Amino acid sequence: GNSVTQMEGPVTLSEEAFLTINCTYTATGYPSLFWYVQYPGEGLQLLLKATKADDKGSNKGFEATYRKETTSFHLEKGSVQVSDSAVYFCALNSGGSNYKLTFGKGTLLTVNP
Amino acid sequence: GAGVSQSPSNKVTEKGKDVELRCDPISGHTALYWYRQSLGQGLEFLIYFQGNSAPDKSGLPSDRFSAERTGGSVSTLTIQRTQQEDSAVYLCASSLRQGNEQYFGPGTRLTVT
Numbered sequence: 001g002n003s004v005t006q007m008e009g010p011v012t013l014s015e016e017a018f019l020t021i022n023c024t025y026t027a028t029g030y031p032s033l034f035w036y037v038q039y040p041g042e043g044l045q046l047l048l049k050a051t052k053a054d055d056k057g058s059n060k061g062f063e064a065t066y067r068k069e070t071t072s073f074h075l076e077k078g079s080v081q082v083s084d085s086a087v088y089f090c091a092l093n094s095g096g097s098n099y100k101l102t103f104g105k106g107t108l109l110t111v112n113p
Numbered sequence: 114g115a116g117v118s119q120s121p122s123n124k125v126t127e128k129g130k131d132v133e134l135r136c137d138p139i140s141g142h143t144a145l146y147w148y149r150q151s152l153g154q155g156l157e158f159l160i161y162f163q164g165n166s167a168p169d170k171s172g173l174p175s176d177r178f179s180a181e182r183t184g185g186s187v188s189t190l191t192i193q194r195t196q197q198e199d200s201a202v203y204l205c206a207s208s209l210r211q212g213n214e215q216y217f218g219p220g221t222r223l224t225v226t
Contacts, residue, residue, distance in 0.1 A: 044217040099212045100146060103156035
């Protein structure tokens with residue numbers, strides 16, 4: 001079956017530091033890959049996505065590249081801000097008849113001023 | 114426009130009682146999903162609706178869990194004879210059609226005492 005493994009946190013960084021959160025996956029077929037973010041007290045929001053190999057998703061300074069050869073979709077940001085403090089979830093869906101999402105465990109990021 | 118709404122936002126119930134959780138998807142969205150977020154298991158898929166039909170119920174953890182959707186809109190997740198391990202945040206998401214971006218509600222935090 002499908003599975004997502006992401007870097008366990010918590011991750012604590014200083015403002016303007018470089019961020020990487022690793023994510024690898026196992027899936028049949030050609031999944032679409034996602035990063036979701038959950039800010040404190042809020043619901044899950046889609047941060048970025050990539051639907052095929054070598055696609056790069058980007059949003060709000062975050063980027064992730066769909067690497068089929070390494071089955072990875074690592075999240076990166078060059079300079080984090082305090083407002084980026086949140087829980088980040090890597091997820092996939094493998095299409096088929098329902099497109100349900102399979103999530104990683106989540107990584108808590110805290111950015112200190 | 115209005116997003117996905119869920120009610121109640123918090124529910125505390127005694128072990129053995131039944132509970133109903135409600136989800137109002139974004140108007141016009143045909144696909145609706147229920148997920149559960151718990152400390153031990155992370156984010157897990159429960160059930161998927163396309164219109165009023167549920168082609169995938171594979172994530173429901175036991176026969177104490179059931180869900181329905183009426184009028185292609187509101188969905189209710191019912192948990193009978195609640196157990197302490199049912200304590201979690203129950204998330205609902207909707208999408209315009211299967212395969213489109215899923216928009217999540219704020220969740221219902223269920224605590225079984």
